[in-house]
Amino acid sequence: MMKIRCITNSGAALPEIYLDSRVNRSKETVFRLTVGKEYVVYALHEAGGAVWYYICDDHYMYYPQEHAAPLFEIVDNRLSHYWRFHLWSNGLLEVAFK
Numbered sequence: 001m002m003k004i005r006c007i008t009n010s011g012a013a014l015p016e017i018y019l020d021s022r023v024n025r026s027k028e029t030v031f032r033l034t035v036g037k038e039y040v041v042y043a044l045h046e047a048g049g050a051v052w053y054y055i056c057d058d059h060y061m062y063y064p065q066e067h068a069a070p071l072f073e074i075v076d077n078r079l080s081h082y083w084r085f086h087l088w089s090n091g092l093l094e095v096a097f098k
Helices: none
Strands: 003-006 036-038 044-046 050-055 065-068 073-074 083-087 094-097
Touching: 036 050
Parallel strands: none
Antiparallel strands: 003 036, 003 073, 044 050, 044 094, 050 065, 083 094
16 A cells, blocks of 8 residues: 655645646645655546645545645555556546546
8 A cells, every 4th residue: 555754745845837826736835734644645646747646634525635746755655456547548647446
């Protein structure tokens, strides 16, 4: 099971490709994550060079939410045997449960 550890919860640490003011992701954003806490990765996807992890963050509401990969370090890189890989026609790579 893939696990990651939060190394920062600040938008200031994100490269430009992760920032989007339309969804409150700016250099000033503080994400609902605890630095030093480990999170289980339930899915991930890559789009436009940005990698996103789906985790149950500190404001967990029913289903995992996406968070930018640069906010974390990988603690356990084992992939879930429930995950499936899909490459969409638009180039989006998705690794998630069925």
